[in-house]
Amino acid sequence: MLVYLASQPFHADIHYRRAEAYNHQMEWRKAIIEYEKAVSIQNSNAEYHSKLARTYSRLAYIYKDKTLFEKAVHHFTVSIALNSQDAFTYSYLGEAYKKNKMYEEAVLELKKAIALDPDNAFLHLRLASIYRKKGASKEAKKEYERVLEILPHNKQTKETITELINTLNLTLKK
Numbered sequence: 001m002l003v004y005l006a007s008q009p010f011h012a013d014i015h016y017r018r019a020e021a022y023n024h025q026m027e028w029r030k031a032i033i034e035y036e037k038a039v040s041i042q043n044s045n046a047e048y049h050s051k052l053a054r055t056y057s058r059l060a061y062i063y064k065d066k067t068l069f070e071k072a073v074h075h076f077t078v079s080i081a082l083n084s085q086d087a088f089t090y091s092y093l094g095e096a097y098k099k100n101k102m103y104e105e106a107v108l109e110l111k112k113a114i115a116l117d118p119d120n121a122f123l124h125l126r127l128a129s130i131y132r133k134k135g136a137s138k139e140a141k142k143e144y145e146r147v148l149e150i151l152p153h154n155k156q157t158k159e160t161i162t163e164l165i166n167t168l169n170l171t172l173k174k
Contacts, residue, residue: 001036012042016051023055039075046082049075050089057096059063087116091123094130102133121150121157132168141168 020032035052042048053075060068076093079086095107110127117123128143144161149156 005105008041010037011140012045015041016045016048019051020057022050028059029054032059044082046079046086046089049079049082050092053089053096054069054092056098057092060096061099067095069100074098085116087120087123090116091126094174095126098130101133106130107134114126119150121147124150128164137168141165144168 015034015038017036019031022028022031022034032052032055033046037050038045039052047051052083053072056068056075057071059065060072073093073096074095076089079089080093085091090109090113093115094106097103097106097109107127107130110123110130113123114120114127124143124146128140128147131140131143144165148158148161
């Protein structure tokens, strides 16, 4: 019995690695089966839940399937409960909400992510994109400006963000 318990994380990792390979090959249904096996063996692994949730979220978006979306939210929630300091899991959950036009929920999750990692330009960009989808131009502009504060010397980012801000300024003037 003791040997079996000690080998369980090893078996979970085998399924996780298979799932990752299927994910990279875009064989998402097979990936889900392997992630589910890894989670069933080692339910306390936040990363397993997060990756499973991201795969469910991808398929939910592709197939417009509410059941898959609900499974994604469930596994994101479990992952966050296991590791509440993972800003990217909050961000992925926010993106899943955005894809399902649940903009208020998306904003809340991105704000949680930013609270954990305030100098992450990617998180601010993601939040800005949600604000734009939501029609909140002022808030989007603030997030884009924050990106420029974080990455002041990145020429390409500066040009792109400046262009987006100018577009938002036109929208705000109307």
